[in-house]
Amino acid sequence: MFKKKKGFILSLTVASSILLAAGCSSSTGGSDSGKNKGGDKLPAVGATIYKFDDNFMSYVRRAMEAASEGKINLMLNDSQNDQAKQIEQVDTLIAKGAKSLAINLVDPKAAQTIIDKAKAKDIPVIFFNKEPDSSVLQGYEKAYYVGTTSSESGVIQGEMIAKAWEANIEKYDKNGDGKIQYVLLKGEPGHPDAEARTTFAVNTIKEKGIEVEELAMDTAMWDATKATEKMDAWIAKFNEQIEFVIANNDGMALGAIASLEKAGYFSGDKFMPVVGVDAIPEALDMIEKSKMFGTVLNDATNQGKATIDLATNAANGKDVLEGTDWTLDDSRAVRVPYVEVTIDNIQVGKDAYK
């Protein structure tokens, strides 16, 4: 028995030393500095991503890593969708000597706390992708924002729907009443993008003089599986009445398409126009296969690049726009434009992921 005990201790010792070794070894070659060697000499930029496993943000992250190569030592953190964690990461980054911060907020209202921390050490902050309140941004002259105008994605989506409707009214207006009977898959309630896209997409269609009727609207929390479940229910309930499926993002659009396929759509002449936002590769694929009408490209590459451009300049103590083509608007924000993507310009979408 004594022998057994020894063996037990031994195995645990081995296990824990492996863990330590894993920890230490990855610290030398880990995600700390992206891919650049000798990162010590480059200015350090601290960055947090609200959630690493967010599909879209992973493209932004990749663009950031690519853009920072050879220019800065990029310290990337995964905030795991937890604002408290992000704040702690900011503390760590400042303690590690970051010269500027690039922050993808978890909760846009938490910007003030981060600004307070940065301001105390006189470190510039570039928020990206999730926009803080303008007044908060104005409170610190070294705070900037890189992102989009969140209403714009909704507007472009609405314009795309209106255009598609007018071009294909014979085919799309199944009951011939001239109105769009739509169902809408909403992102997380309270998420600024979800709220903006929902409101502006529908309003834009109306502004184009097209009447709409909302058959159903529900949240699928940005999630494809949940979207499939909602869509299953709606098809069961409305079936042929549905004339348009509007989704706040492509993930949910894909979920809806999966459900529609089960119900026999996209084979023969049974068709349903589905639109999303984000232009993720799977969505582009669906557009090419004529299972999806279109999407709105949220330009991950340029958002990532702009963020790093500004952060690099800030870290080097230069004007943030020096040597770039970006412009700041009144609220010290760089607005990377959204782009409509349909089968006609699918290459634009594909290029975004090169």
Add this chain to the structure above:
Amino acid sequence: MSTQAMKNSKITKWLFDHVIYVFLILLVIGIVIASPDFLSVTNLINILSQSSSRIIIALGIAGILITAGTDLSAGRMVGLAAVVSASLLQAGDYAYKMYPNLPELPFFVPIIIAMVVTGLFGILNGVIVSKFHVPPFIATLGMMISVYGITSIYFDRPPYGAQPIGGLSESFTKFAQRGIPIGDYEIPFLIFYAIIFSVIIWVIWNKTQLGKNMYAIGGNPEAAKVSGVNVAKNIIIIYMIAGLLYGFSGTIEAGRVGSATNNTGNMYELDAIAACVVGGVSLSGGIGTVPGVITGVLIFQIINYGLAFLGVSPYIQFIVKGAIIIVAVAFDMRKHAKKK
């Protein structure tokens, strides 16, 4: 047994009893070797202040664990308290107030309101567990889900709908974010709150009838009953205290972050339970100390902070944390395993 063997077995026993401290030391040494500038006052302050609200939550859960219960609703209660207190603490001039006509309250009033609310939910947990004999895992699982619903209803309301509740009054954010300047450094108030609650809880556990009863109920409920302990009442009070602690913790989470949503506090209970377990609290009840719980939280926070400081991939951080929980409990089971 030879003296050598006896010595060996003594060392073995000591290692068994203190394995977590040994691990902590190895961990710190490992981090320092990898990055010598880890040893700094700023890092120490950061780790301590980040541990503060976790310690308060963990102390609440630890009491429940000692009664051989558990509380999965802790994180959601933290969220509820965060949302409630934040909604009452928005600055007077903030444009998107949940209660536009509410005057700016003294910051302690909303804290007390939030604590009362979560305290009541704690009592409810205790009643369900002790009076209706629902296993604590199930009772608090149900509570976890329900409280999230309640928080979301409160959160997603006119005039602004499901918006993160920000724009907190300065008096409050100071309470949670600032500190006492000492030399070049500022010791955050958070650390003092953790110390105050730790002392209070230590006194309750060690110096009051409630504390003794708590250990007795967890250690041998039969013995407690036979000795005339009102088991139900004590359990309800323990759950209530936990609720109060979550309430306080939730408000300072809101203050620390500067805003709150219905997702604030999500999954905190699992971190807290893990920290308790690593700190030597027995899931089968009857065992656990305040210093142990604090140590458990600190270990996790040092891992969190230290590995992030080293720039270790977050995915590897998960692996390390998970492994530590399992190893800690494996050792614990060995320690308490009765020789057959």
Add this chain to the structure above:
Amino acid sequence: MSEARTTNILEMSHLTKRFPGVIALQNVSLKVKAGTVHALMGENGAGKSTLMKCLFGIYTMDEGKILLDGKEVSFANSKQALENGVSMVHQELNQVRQQNVMDNLWLGRYPKKGIFIDEKKMYEDTVAIFNSLDISIDPRSRVSTLSVSEMQMVEIAKAVSYHSKIIVMDEPTSSLTEKEVDHLFKIIRKLQSENVAIIYISHKMEEILKVSDEVTIMRDGQYIATKSAKDLTTEEIIKLMVGRDLSQRFPSKMNQPGDVILKVTDLTAENESSFSNINFELRKGEILGIAGLVGSKRTEVMESLFGMRSLSSGMVELHGKEVHNHSPQHAIKNGFALVTEERRSTGIYPDLSISFNSIIANLVQYKKGIFLSDRKVHDDTKWVIDSMKVKTPSQKTSIGSLSGGNQQKVIIGRWLLTNPEILLLDEPTRGIDVGAKYEIYQLINQLAADGKGIIMISSEMPELLGVTDRILVMSNGRAAGIVDTATTSQEEIMRLAALY
């Protein structure tokens, strides 16, 4: 003798307690005088603990009354009894092991100073009680670090702290050393001098004659006699305890022991306070009984053979070849089967069907690919029901709804399905009514006649004498001797059982 010692502090008169199908107590009376030690004796199942459970309100009696100090009482629970000066030092000590001694002593009634516990007073009061009883235990030490005898003393001190007038001690010396027993007796004398009455339950004759003033003997749920200890001898007590006809209660034997199949040499448990140096042989077709008092580690020996406990030394040979049963799986593979003592907690799955309970020890036999063969499961369950004569409406009936005897038959059937060579039975007839016992005896007999080697633990002396071929008597973790059933007597076995 002072006057107090002539008044009855406790009078239990004409108690009757019935359980479905069994009369556990029939018109039993017990009168205990203040300041005396009153021994309560009887075989296992004689009704001693039932009587005490009636006193403490754990059972409600059907007839009779209890007078405490001349007033009629009926306690709802042991807490009430405690508050009225009647306490019990349990065989299984009821303490919070993780807490310290004084926390346990004052649990539920801590002295307080404001809202805080007055640790100082608690400590001083504990020390005072300990001093009065000559107990030298640090009140601040953790209960889990105490020895059994120390825990027992804490329990006694707790009883004293409640100002108990009567303290019941259930087998208090079963796990004490001789020195500890002497200390216990000293404490008992001290309590006696303070006019506390002790009800002393034990099997150990020597002790009883030494410590008690009066002895009440029970048998089969009935009151037999109360006598002054001075007038009794060990032989007389045994005669009063046994005194019954053994014929017709056991089937005639038909088994024929053959060659030795199992040889156990020098078996010693890893846990030092368990058993050591056990030697015996088992023959094919033989029924070997294991006798001994509670705490003599009979079950431990059996569980060690079955791979459930760790050994520090010893050898087990099956057909002359050494085997190592490191786990029950090994044991089953080597042809061992164990029917456990605690049928409820470790034997049956009460809510599941007879079918499930029949095949669970041997699932691998029913595998067909990755599934279980329904056909074979059905056939084997049918075999269990038929050959064990289980009375049940169907295979799907949950085993919990059967009588104890029928449950036991299913369990034995379960193990027979593994086709064991060696069948270990731990108290196979506990909690089973007389008629069903006979059937179990028949079954055991039949199995031995079919060539199985059977080892059977029993606390019922007549059962051992009526069923087995030889009996290993254990005493305090050691083998006190092996006797031939045909030539031995209860007296010899009892003497051996109390040897160490």
